[in-house]
Amino acid sequence: MIIVGGPAANNIDLEIAKLINAPSVTLEYKKFPDGESYIRYPVEEVDISGETVVVVQSLYPPQDKHFLELLLALSTAKDLGAKEVIAVVPYLAYARQDKRFRRGEAISVNVVLKAIESAGADRFITIDIHKEKSLEVLSIPHENLTAMRELAKYLLKRNYKNPVILAPDKGAIGHAKEVAKILGTEYDYIVKVRDRKTGEVRAEAKSLDVEGSTVIIVDDIISTGGTMALAAKCSLALGARAVIAVCTHALLVNNALTRLKESGISEIIATNTVPSPVSRISVANVLAEYLRRIL
Amino acid sequence: MIIVGGPAANNIDLEIAKLINAPSVTLEYKKFPDGESYIRYPVEEVDISGETVVVVQSLYPPQDKHFLELLLALSTAKDLGAKEVIAVVPYLAYARQDKRFRRGEAISVNVVLKAIESAGADRFITIDIHKEKSLEVLSIPHENLTAMRELAKYLLKRNYKNPVILAPDKGAIGHAKEVAKILGTEYDYIVKVRDRKTGEVRAEAKSLDVEGSTVIIVDDIISTGGTMALAAKCSLALGARAVIAVCTHALLVNNALTRLKESGISEIIATNTVPSPVSRISVANVLAEYLRRIL
Numbered sequence: 001m002i003i004v005g006g007p008a009a010n011n012i013d014l015e016i017a018k019l020i021n022a023p024s025v026t027l028e029y030k031k032f033p034d035g036e037s038y039i040r041y042p043v044e045e046v047d048i049s050g051e052t053v054v055v056v057q058s059l060y061p062p063q064d065k066h067f068l069e070l071l072l073a074l075s076t077a078k079d080l081g082a083k084e085v086i087a088v089v090p091y092l093a094y095a096r097q098d099k100r101f102r103r104g105e106a107i108s109v110n111v112v113l114k115a116i117e118s119a120g121a122d123r124f125i126t127i128d129i130h131k132e133k134s135l136e137v138l139s140i141p142h143e144n145l146t147a148m149r150e151l152a153k154y155l156l157k158r159n160y161k162n163p164v165i166l167a168p169d170k171g172a173i174g175h176a177k178e179v180a181k182i183l184g185t186e187y188d189y190i191v192k193v194r195d196r197k198t199g200e201v202r203a204e205a206k207s208l209d210v211e212g213s214t215v216i217i218v219d220d221i222i223s224t225g226g227t228m229a230l231a232a233k234c235s236l237a238l239g240a241r242a243v244i245a246v247c248t249h250a251l252l253v254n255n256a257l258t259r260l261k262e263s264g265i266s267e268i269i270a271t272n273t274v275p276s277p278v279s280r281i282s283v284a285n286v287l288a289e290y291l292r293r294i295l
Numbered sequence: 296m297i298i299v300g301g302p303a304a305n306n307i308d309l310e311i312a313k314l315i316n317a318p319s320v321t322l323e324y325k326k327f328p329d330g331e332s333y334i335r336y337p338v339e340e341v342d343i344s345g346e347t348v349v350v351v352q353s354l355y356p357p358q359d360k361h362f363l364e365l366l367l368a369l370s371t372a373k374d375l376g377a378k379e380v381i382a383v384v385p386y387l388a389y390a391r392q393d394k395r396f397r398r399g400e401a402i403s404v405n406v407v408l409k410a411i412e413s414a415g416a417d418r419f420i421t422i423d424i425h426k427e428k429s430l431e432v433l434s435i436p437h438e439n440l441t442a443m444r445e446l447a448k449y450l451l452k453r454n455y456k457n458p459v460i461l462a463p464d465k466g467a468i469g470h471a472k473e474v475a476k477i478l479g480t481e482y483d484y485i486v487k488v489r490d491r492k493t494g495e496v497r498a499e500a501k502s503l504d505v506e507g508s509t510v511i512i513v514d515d516i517i518s519t520g521g522t523m524a525l526a527a528k529c530s531l532a533l534g535a536r537a538v539i540a541v542c543t544h545a546l547l548v549n550n551a552l553t554r555l556k557e558s559g560i561s562e563i564i565a566t567n568t569v570p571s572p573v574s575r576i577s578v579a580n581v582l583a584e585y586l587r588r589i590l
Contacts, residue, residue, distance in 0.1 A: 033519050036358060036403070038392065038400070038403070040397065043399035061330045063331060064332070064357070067359070068359045068362060072403055075401065076399075096331075097333065104335045104336035104375065106333070106368070111367050111414060118410060253328045253329045254328060
């Protein structure tokens with residue numbers, strides 16, 4: 001098994017290689033003056049023919065560029081004679097466009113996944129995809145791993161006082177439940193309610209009383225941070241002692257970080273599937289464990 | 296037949312629709328805050344089910360974004376029940392990475408073409424692809440049309456004095472020959488020679504004497520414009536009365552336009568496969584003619 005790092009591997013490739021004691025190689029990469037990407041396997045360093053090749057490439061922004069690089073890397077691995085090509089995509093872009101919210105829309109995640117398969121992937125691995133069901137479009141073996149245990153382990157060490165875990169909405173309760181189990185705490189999900197008199201929208205725990213608690217909001221992804229910021233403000237207004245934001249994929253678009261801090265959130269904790277100032281937990285362990293199992 | 300304009304159709308879709316008197320529809324497009332593209336067929340305007348759908352999307356920069364939008368558009372046309380999906384890609388990005396110049400390299404054009412086919416294209420049409428042979432990777436019907444006749448017709452009207460046509464290198468002689476035939480002029484290709492004494496590199500016509508001629512340099516693409524600029528300088532030094540640069544795809548990266556003008560080129564003429572200040576000839580005629588034939 002050879003671990004191949006694409007231009008958006010964010011060093012996860014090197015960590016995995018170390019953990020499973022496999023050789024690794026970093027793809028040569030350049031950008032032509034017109035903006036076209038170029039990748040090359042440094043074949044003088046390592047011969048991938050006949051090998052199981054694990055291509056690590058995350059799809060954080062600029063996601064279309066990283067997507068094309070991934071296709072180039074997968075296809076070229078096949079061309080160069082790899083026996084099996086495993087696509088490891090820690091953050092899968094376009095995962096939230098997973099159905100036709102309106103008639104006529106592209107189901108973007110299907111298109112991205114099918115292109116990855118067509119380019120030469122024999123197996124697909126990602127982490128905390130928005131909806132696990134999206135992977136069913138693939139006809140190759142696939143796995144959605146979770147970083148929630150790694151995040152929970154980190155939270156455990158922090159020894160927060162009276163922690164409670166909240167999901168930002170009912171659909172995302174799974175992650176909150178998983179983290180709560182490890183921390184041995186209660187969990188709930190957030191509902192948005194509009195005040196009949198003032199028209200103001202509040203975001204509060206469905207049934208839990210958060211007074212005196214350290215509220216830990218857990219989600220798969222933080223994009224603009226809007227819901228998180230609102231939930232934080234409301235929790236603090238209800239007497240929470242502190243609010244912590246936890247996610248796998250810290251996209252943090254525009255001024256999300258400022259927005260979250262201004263809402264009173266005291267800590268933001270994320271993994272390195274997307275590089276960001278708060279991406280302090282590595283997903284390499286989770287991936288290495290899985291690769292070791294299928295080796 | 297319904298003509299569908301993608302976000303990078305550069306209005307060629309509307310012109311084609313008018314020329315062949317077919318209904319047309321423009322895809323709804325937006326960009327999410329994190330940079331993800333979104334496309335939608337306005338199904339309330341036109342029902343594409345059971346129809347031959349022609350998706351027009353060029354792949355000029357940002358090429359990776361336009362590429363993903365193309366895949367979304369093709370795949371969604373299929374989803375929505377189109378009988379046949381024709382991909383019309385006036386400028387095909389990545390066409391110059393058409394072989395392994397060094398071992399281990401991605402053959403990017405193959406990956407791009409195969410992804411277009413896999414996304415749902417039943418037929419592929421492009422214009423003046425860098426190497427026609429690249430299309431052989433497709434298993435769907437495909438066509439490489441040329442804009443050279445349109446460009447030549449425009450040149451004819453300009454009535455240049457003593458025109459001669461030059462290709463920027465031996466491999467690109469085909470386009471020069473085609474234009475020369477229509478203009479009824481001589482043609483040649485440019486060779487680069489290094490002066491043994493000074494080390495200076497000159498770019499000159501292989502055998503033609505350009506003194507007193509209007510030199511028209513014809514290429515499929517102008518990217519940085521380096522070769523064109525050098526050839527223009529040398530032609531003028533050898534007594535050419537003027538130098539005109541002609542191409543299908545005016546990428547004009549960085550300061551190519553300034554560079555070309557500073558080299559003494561008096562006119563730059565290109566088609567609208569790539570939007571630019573010199574893209575004055577439309578390829579809609581060429582495409583419409585072809586579509587009419589296969590209708």
